[in-house]
Amino acid sequence: MAKDGVLIQARGLVKRFADFTAVDGIDVDVRAGEAFGFLGPNGAGKSSTMRMVGCVSPPTAGELKIMGMDPRRDGPAIRARLGVCPQLDNLDPELTVRENLTTYARYFGIPRRVARERAAELLDFVQLAERANSKVEPLSGGMKRRLTIARALVNEPEIVLLDEPTTGLDPQARHLVWERLFRLKQQGVTLVLTTHYMDEAEQLCDRLVVMDGGKIVAEGSPRALIDRYSTREVVELRFAGESQEAFAGKLAGLAERVEVLPDRILLYVADGDAAVAEVHARALTPASVLVRRSSLEDVFLHLTGRTLVD
Amino acid sequence: MVSIVLPRLISFEGAPRRSVSVAERNVAALKSAYWVVLISGFFEPLLYLLSIGVGVGALVGDLTLPTGTVVSYAAFVAPAMLAASAMSGALAETTFNFFGKMKYMKLYDGILATPVQPFEIALGELGWAMLRGSLYSAAFLAVMVGLDLTSGVRALVAFPAAVLVGFAFGALGMALSTFMRSWQDFDLMGSAQFALFLFSGTFVPAEAYPSVLRWVVEVTPLYRAVHLVRGITVEGGGWGELVDVGYLLGITALGLVVAGRRMGRLLCK
Numbered sequence: 001m002a003k004d005g006v007l008i009q010a011r012g013l014v015k016r017f018a019d020f021t022a023v024d025g026i027d028v029d030v031r032a033g034e035a036f037g038f039l040g041p042n043g044a045g046k047s048s049t050m051r052m053v054g055c056v057s058p059p060t061a062g063e064l065k066i067m068g069m070d071p072r073r074d075g076p077a078i079r080a081r082l083g084v085c086p087q088l089d090n091l092d093p094e095l096t097v098r099e100n101l102t103t104y105a106r107y108f109g110i111p112r113r114v115a116r117e118r119a120a121e122l123l124d125f126v127q128l129a130e131r132a133n134s135k136v137e138p139l140s141g142g143m144k145r146r147l148t149i150a151r152a153l154v155n156e157p158e159i160v161l162l163d164e165p166t167t168g169l170d171p172q173a174r175h176l177v178w179e180r181l182f183r184l185k186q187q188g189v190t191l192v193l194t195t196h197y198m199d200e201a202e203q204l205c206d207r208l209v210v211m212d213g214g215k216i217v218a219e220g221s222p223r224a225l226i227d228r229y230s231t232r233e234v235v236e237l238r239f240a241g242e243s244q245e246a247f248a249g250k251l252a253g254l255a256e257r258v259e260v261l262p263d264r265i266l267l268y269v270a271d272g273d274a275a276v277a278e279v280h281a282r283a284l285t286p287a288s289v290l291v292r293r294s295s296l297e298d299v300f301l302h303l304t305g306r307t308l309v310d
Numbered sequence: 311m312v313s314i315v316l317p318r319l320i321s322f323e324g325a326p327r328r329s330v331s332v333a334e335r336n337v338a339a340l341k342s343a344y345w346v347v348l349i350s351g352f353f354e355p356l357l358y359l360l361s362i363g364v365g366v367g368a369l370v371g372d373l374t375l376p377t378g379t380v381v382s383y384a385a386f387v388a389p390a391m392l393a394a395s396a397m398s399g400a401l402a403e404t405t406f407n408f409f410g411k412m413k414y415m416k417l418y419d420g421i422l423a424t425p426v427q428p429f430e431i432a433l434g435e436l437g438w439a440m441l442r443g444s445l446y447s448a449a450f451l452a453v454m455v456g457l458d459l460t461s462g463v464r465a466l467v468a469f470p471a472a473v474l475v476g477f478a479f480g481a482l483g484m485a486l487s488t489f490m491r492s493w494q495d496f497d498l499m500g501s502a503q504f505a506l507f508l509f510s511g512t513f514v515p516a517e518a519y520p521s522v523l524r525w526v527v528e529v530t531p532l533y534r535a536v537h538l539v540r541g542i543t544v545e546g547g548g549w550g551e552l553v554d555v556g557y558l559l560g561i562t563a564l565g566l567v568v569a570g571r572r573m574g575r576l577l578c579k
Contacts, residue, residue: 056419056423075425076425076426079423080425086419086420086423091420092339092415095335095338095339099338102338103338104420106335107328107421107424107425108424108425109324109328151420
C-alpha cells in the first residue's frame, strides 16, 4: 500500500488537448477514508482531472499514482478498484434497472450469483428496489443519478469518483444523494468529487482544492479555507437603481473588503449587524440587506474575482 | 503486497473473460424488439434465393462454370446469398448497432470505466455479431440442403467458411464505424455494400466482366467470400480457396486492430 495511506497522488499533473491546457500542473494527495473535493467553475479542469484519475484519459505530463499504481501501465487493475459516477449518466437504456447493475458487475468479472445479491443490496441502498424491473428511460433525473451511484459501487470500490454528482437535480433529489454519499463516507469509502456548488462541498468534503483555469488556487478543509480567505460574516446589500458601483464609494472604511457584483455589494466584516448599523448611520438606504456567514463561494470570489455559478 | 500483486493477476487473466462480458450484455438486451431485426436477417437472403435463384433461374437454365462443372442457376446463386447474408448480418451489428452504442448510448464510456479495455469491447461485440450471424448461416445452409442445392457434408464444411466471412465483415464494419461522423455517412456505406452485393460474382460469374473490371471485382472482400463459399457448396472445395481464407483472416485481424486503436483514441482522450 502507498505510504501514509495516500491513495491518489499527483505531482505536476498536466492534461492538454491540442493547444488547450485543461489541467495545468496540479499537485494533489487524497488519503484513505476522506472525502476530497475539487471545487471550481465549469471549465476549471475538474472533469479532466477526474478522467485521468479514472484511468480513461492518459496524462500529458506529470506524475500520477493511484493506490501505488501507474494509470499508464496498470489501468485495468486500478479501475477494478474504482467506482465511477460520471457527470452525464451513461446507463444502458436497453436494460432494466437491475440488469444495469448485474451486467456492469460482469465487466468486473463478478460471478453472476454475487452480482444478483449485490444488485439487490444496492437497489435497497439507493431506494430503487421498487423500480428494479423498470427500464432506465422513464426514471427521474434523481433516480438515474442514484442508479449510476449504485452502479459505481457494484465492485465494492476503495475509491468512488463522483463528477458533479448533483448537477441538474432538484433540491429534494440532491439531499437524498448527499445523504447516501454521507453514509458511504461513514462506511470508510474514499470519496473524490467535483462540484461547482459550494454547499455541496461544505456538506460532503473533509478537504478540498479550489481550481480555476486548470490550476489549484487554494487547498484545505472548508472551514480552514473560509477562515483564511474570508471574514466571519458577510453583509449583502442591494441598492435600487442602475449601478451598484455608484454606492460602493460611500461604503469606504466599513468593511475589511468590499466586493461589487452586478446585482449587489458584499461587505466582508467580523460583525454583520454592526456593519449594517453603520450603513444606516451613513444615511444609505439599500433596497435589501442580508447578514450571513461566510461560505466557500466567498473564498472563491476572493481568490478568483469571479462567482462560482455564472 | 497482496493488494498490489493480486489485482494484476486478475487483470492479466481477464482479456478473454472481459470480452465475453461485453457479449453477455447483448444477451441481456435481447428481450426487446431486437428479435424482429434478428428474424429479418434470416428472411432477406431466403427471399432473394427464392425470387432470383429459383424464379429467374427458371429462365436462365443451367450454368457452366470455368472448371467445367454444370450447375443449376439456383445452386449458383445460393452460396452467394449465404456469403452476402453473412456480410450484411455482421455489418448490421458492427456498424449501426456499434455506432449507436458508442456515439449515442455512450455505452462504451461506461464500460471503459471498468477493467474492460477498448480492444476487448471490439472483440466482444464482434464475437456477439458472429454468434448471431452463425445462426443465420446454419439456417440458410439447412434450407440449401433441403432444396438439394448442396450436399449435407458440403454444408458442414461451408458453415465455418460462412462464419469466417462474418468475422471479416464484422471486423471491417467496426473499423469503418470508428471513422463515421454521423448517420449520414452510413448511407455511403450502404451504397458500397449494395454495389458489392450486385457485382461480386453473386448473380453473374465474374468471368463475364471485362478483364479490368474483373480484376477490381476479384480483390473485393465479398467476391472472395462468394468464391470461397461457392467453391465449397458447388465443387466441394480445393486449394484455390486457401487464398480466400487467408484474405478473410487478414481482413479480420486488420479490422480488429484498427477498431481497437481507434476506439481507444476516440473514447480515452
